[in-house]
Amino acid sequence: xxxxxxxLKNLLRRRATIMYPDERRxxxxxxxxxxxxxxxxxxxxxxxxxxxxxxxxxxxxxEKGLRPVFYIDKCTFCYLCVEVCPRKAIKGSSEQxxxxxxxxxxxxx
Amino acid sequence: xxxPLLRFVQALAYLLYTLLLALLLEWFDRKLIAKFQNRxxxxxxxxxxxxxxxxxxxxxxxxxxxxPEGTDRLMFTLSPLLAFTIICTATAFVPLLGYRGLVSxxxxxxxxxxxxxxxxxxxxxxxxxxxxxxxxxxxxxxxLMLLGFEIPLMLSxxxxxxxxxxxxxxxxxxxxxxxxxxxxALGFLVYLVAAQxxxxxxxxxxxxxxxxxxxxxxxxxxxxxxxxxxxxxDIELVLLTGLAVALFIGGGPNVPLQGFELAIATPVFLIKxxxxxxxxxxxxxxxxxxxxxxxxxxxxxxxxxxxxxxxVIAALVA
Amino acid sequence: MSIYLPIGPQHPVHPEAVQLKLKVEGEEVVDADVxxxxxxxxxxKVLETKTYVQGLxxxxxxxxxxxxxxxxxxAINVERLAGVEVPRRALHLRLVVxxxxxxxxxxxxxxxxxxxxxFDSLFMLAQRDRELVLDLMEEITGGRVITSYNVIGGVxxxxxxxxxxxxISTLDGLxxxxxxxxxxxxxxxxxxxxxxxxxxxxxxxxxxLSAVGPVARASGVPYDVRECDPxxxxxxxxxxxxxxxxxxxxxxxxxxxxxxxESIEMIRYALERLPEGDVRxxxxxxxxxPPGESVARVEAPRGELIHYVRSxxxxxxxxxxxxxxxxxxxAALVEMLKTGRKDRPVYVxxxxxIFASIDPCICCAARVLxxxxxxxxxxxxxxxxxxxxx
Numbered sequence: 001x002x003x004x005x006x007x008l009k010n011l012l013r014r015r016a017t018i019m020y021p022d023e024r025r026x027x028x029x030x031x032x033x034x035x036x037x038x039x040x041x042x043x044x045x046x047x048x049x050x051x052x053x054x055x056x057x058x059x060x061x062x063e064k065g066l067r068p069v070f071y072i073d074k075c076t077f078c079y080l081c082v083e084v085c086p087r088k089a090i091k092g093s094s095e096q097x098x099x100x101x102x103x104x105x106x107x108x109x
Numbered sequence: 110x111x112x113p114l115l116r117f118v119q120a121l122a123y124l125l126y127t128l129l130l131a132l133l134l135e136w137f138d139r140k141l142i143a144k145f146q147n148r149x150x151x152x153x154x155x156x157x158x159x160x161x162x163x164x165x166x167x168x169x170x171x172x173x174x175x176x177p178e179g180t181d182r183l184m185f186t187l188s189p190l191l192a193f194t195i196i197c198t199a200t201a202f203v204p205l206l207g208y209r210g211l212v213s214x215x216x217x218x219x220x221x222x223x224x225x226x227x228x229x230x231x232x233x234x235x236x237x238x239x240x241x242x243x244x245x246x247x248x249x250x251x252x253l254m255l256l257g258f259e260i261p262l263m264l265s266x267x268x269x270x271x272x273x274x275x276x277x278x279x280x281x282x283x284x285x286x287x288x289x290x291x292x293x294a295l296g297f298l299v300y301l302v303a304a305q306x307x308x309x310x311x312x313x314x315x316x317x318x319x320x321x322x323x324x325x326x327x328x329x330x331x332x333x334x335x336x337x338x339x340x341x342x343d344i345e346l347v348l349l350t351g352l353a354v355a356l357f358i359g360g361g362p363n364v365p366l367q368g369f370e371l372a373i374a375t376p377v378f379l380i381k382x383x384x385x386x387x388x389x390x391x392x393x394x395x396x397x398x399x400x401x402x403x404x405x406x407x408x409x410x411x412x413x414x415x416x417x418x419x420x421v422i423a424a425l426v427a
Numbered sequence: 428m429s430i431y432l433p434i435g436p437q438h439p440v441h442p443e444a445v446q447l448k449l450k451v452e453g454e455e456v457v458d459a460d461v462x463x464x465x466x467x468x469x470x471x472k473v474l475e476t477k478t479y480v481q482g483l484x485x486x487x488x489x490x491x492x493x494x495x496x497x498x499x500x501x502a503i504n505v506e507r508l509a510g511v512e513v514p515r516r517a518l519h520l521r522l523v524v525x526x527x528x529x530x531x532x533x534x535x536x537x538x539x540x541x542x543x544x545x546f547d548s549l550f551m552l553a554q555r556d557r558e559l560v561l562d563l564m565e566e567i568t569g570g571r572v573i574t575s576y577n578v579i580g581g582v583x584x585x586x587x588x589x590x591x592x593x594x595i596s597t598l599d600g601l602x603x604x605x606x607x608x609x610x611x612x613x614x615x616x617x618x619x620x621x622x623x624x625x626x627x628x629x630x631x632x633x634x635x636l637s638a639v640g641p642v643a644r645a646s647g648v649p650y651d652v653r654e655c656d657p658x659x660x661x662x663x664x665x666x667x668x669x670x671x672x673x674x675x676x677x678x679x680x681x682x683x684x685x686x687x688x689e690s691i692e693m694i695r696y697a698l699e700r701l702p703e704g705d706v707r708x709x710x711x712x713x714x715x716x717p718p719g720e721s722v723a724r725v726e727a728p729r730g731e732l733i734h735y736v737r738s739x740x741x742x743x744x745x746x747x748x749x750x751x752x753x754x755x756x757x758a759a760l761v762e763m764l765k766t767g768r769k770d771r772p773v774y775v776x777x778x779x780x781i782f783a784s785i786d787p788c789i790c791c792a793a794r795v796l797x798x799x800x801x802x803x804x805x806x807x808x809x810x811x812x813x814x815x816x817x
Contacts, residue, residue: 001395002395002610002611002614002615002616003395003548003549003552003611003615004391004395006552006607007145007146007391007394007395007548008145008391010144010145010146010147011144011145013147015144015147015148015149016147016148016555016558017147017148017149019149019152027565028562028565028566030565030566030567030568030569030584031565031569031570032569032570032575047712051480051481051712052481053477053481053482053484053485054484076484076488076573077569077570077575078484078575079569079575079583080480080481080484083583084712092569142547142548145548146547146548146551146552147551147552147555148551242430242432243432246432246451246454246775249453311545311546311547312545312617314545315776321440321775321776321778321779323438323439394547394548395548396545396546396617397541397544397545397546397549397615397617397618397621398544398545398546398617398621399617399620399621400620400621400774400776400777401454401774401776402454402774403620403621
């Protein structure tokens with residue numbers, strides 16, 4: 001019965017459960033989440049897709065030149081690309097990738 | 110001509126009430142344990158999740174009941190039906206509605222206890238007829254548990270019945286009073302521990318140890334057979350807490366008004382039952398699981414001597 | 428009459444797929460063997476195809492819970508190989524995150540032990556308090572469990588004074604909760620009944636079968652890598668090597684709880700004496716260490732973790748080998764399952780408790796598979812043969 005007093009006290013305490021998705025935990029800003037890409041700063045150096053350990057970045061050519069496309073479903077959020085980009089065109093955010101119904105939402109262009 | 114029809118409708122209503130009560134008590138137990146652990150428990154189905162046990166039963170009924178190869182098909186199907194029948198029959202003697210149960214016989218305390226032992230036998234056949242090693246171990250454990258809690262359960266019930274001067278549950282319920290609990294405290298305690306063991310709840314859920322033998326004797330059951338077993342367990346909770354109230358705390362108040370007994374005695378009985386469930390749930394949440402040899406040790410070293418001591422006390426008090 | 432009882436590879440008590448092959452007579456276990464080949468992922472082979480910097484993130488994912496130990500070991504290994512000097516501030520921060528990871532791993536273990544013996548209330552409460560540590564890890568490193576904090580050359584993010592203060596004050600609050608769990612371990616009757624005299628491993632057997640970590644320290648063997656082969660700043664931080672002599676599951680539980688309390692003190696020491704300076708040395712992305720070998724050992728939450736690397740001067744390693752603590756404890760596990768003490772056999776009900784007491788991390792351990800290339804056959808190695816060195 002060593003724990004019984006604690007259990008009875010818990011009847012008066014507020015629940016520790018967060019009723020997701022109606023309530024959400026406030027994520028700290030430092031949380032490593034979905035990548036954000038600023039196209040105008042990118043020069044197409046190719047460092048990010050060479051550095052990525054999980055091959056989640058692919059180079060494509062658009063009207064301004066060579067640029068990366070990020071596949072968040074393969075991303076491990078290691079942020080190597082964020083570190084390696086010389087123009088700081090790749091930024092992190094604290095938004096979690098979450099569940100999507102359409103796979104194209106998991107591609108950052 | 111109308112008499113048998115009336116009796117049949119009465120029995121049906123009683124059965125329905127028993128089932129509803131079973132689901133209600135399961136919800137109460139789950140919600141309490143969740144609150145003890147700082148969690149929420151059933152939440153989404155119905156207000157405060159009260160329909161969750163019903164949802165569980167309905168879900169189970171909608172699934173396929175697989176009979177694995179090598180199973181004794183007859184006993185595999187007969188066991189849940191037998192278990193349900195036995196438990197419902199035993200609950201018919203407990204005064205859940207009004208002052209007396211559906212049936213009331215002289216000496217029905219002994220009958221109910223005998224039916225409970227029969228129920229355990231059916232658990233053994235359920236586990237033994239499944240073709241899994243785990244279920245055989247679980248069934249053996251369930252049969253072994255009888256050694257530990259059978260005598261205390263019987264002695265505590267029969268001693269208080271003898272001391273109050275009757276072996277008819279409805280009469281005992283009328284004679285028992287909460288203030289008598291002071292004298293019969295030891296018996297109540299012994300009964301609660303033995304009931305917890307009978308119900309296979311922590312710290313005595315040895316036959317169904319999830320982390321050791323994966324649901325034990327229940328492991329091969331699925332679909333409607335599992336639903337019936339689960340309902341039987343819930344009704345067993347109603348039965349044993351109902352017995353606790355009827356034998357030790359007393360049934361509804363003695364209302365001299367005719368015809369109002371149903372409306373007043375029933376809720377009072379229910380509230381007392383919920384109190385007993387509270388105690389059982391607190392015990393369930395506070396403990397881990399004993400090993401079978403440790404449980405037999407506790408049974409023979411503590412429970413059985415205590416029940417014999419209570420027998421002496423009850424005899425002196427009578 | 429004995430029956431063969433396979434616990435696993437699917438079983439509610441197993442966090443990962445592993446098979447315990449038991450021979451059971453009634454409730455007594457008469458023989459046991461372990462099969463860990465279910466989670467083999469070929470990580471050591473893949474590490475040979477990644478650069479050193481990329482390989483760090485793969486090594487991190489050898490195990491979810493011990494990921495900090497793996498990255499610390501990998502980083503130290505490659506830094507030794509390449510001769511990289513790590514700034515002092517980074518060493519302090521590495522220690523803080525390593526000890527935080529040890530704390531949350533041990534609290535997870537405590538809740539798993541409670542779950543295995545059916546004590547779900549302790550399971551829920553310990554997990555609730557573990558959340559405090561995970562929230563701290565998220566503030567420091569950005570990830571709750573997988574931290575990606577260590578890099579070759581230092582750590583990635585800095586910790587400012589406000590965050591350091593928050594860490595210390597949160598840990599002060601957590602300390603009271605952990606002391607409460609320690610009291611429970613000492614007082615709760617069923618917890619003691621299920622863990623005392625269970626899973627007996629004598630000191631001599633522990634040394635003979637090379638048990639590591641809390642398994643060895645609960646059998647009276649004072650072996651802690653932080654003390655005998657200090658890395659980071661463990662030679663400066665004062666701490667006690669927690670040793671119990673009870674040789675049973677209860678001893679292992681007490682060792683782990685006491686290690687949590689020790690970790691809190693070590694973190695406080697490291698944060699109060701945080702030196703100024705950089706947190707990261709500059710290291711090229713395609714680092715090419717000179718040819719050679721290097722070995723690094725750290726004290727992971729489960730025991731001694733060894734990484735070995737061989738380089739030929741290119742940017743990818745030639746061979747990378749990982750020896751995890753769970754692998755070392757498996758031989759001891761089989762011994763514990765087979766032999767009880769002379770008046771106390773091992774029961775079926777004890778098996779999950781003993782298995783949980785070595786803190787199994789099977790995804791770390793799945794590495795042993797003998798392939799006979801000449802005959803083209805694959806043979807599974809039983810634990811006996813591994814112990815005998817065949």
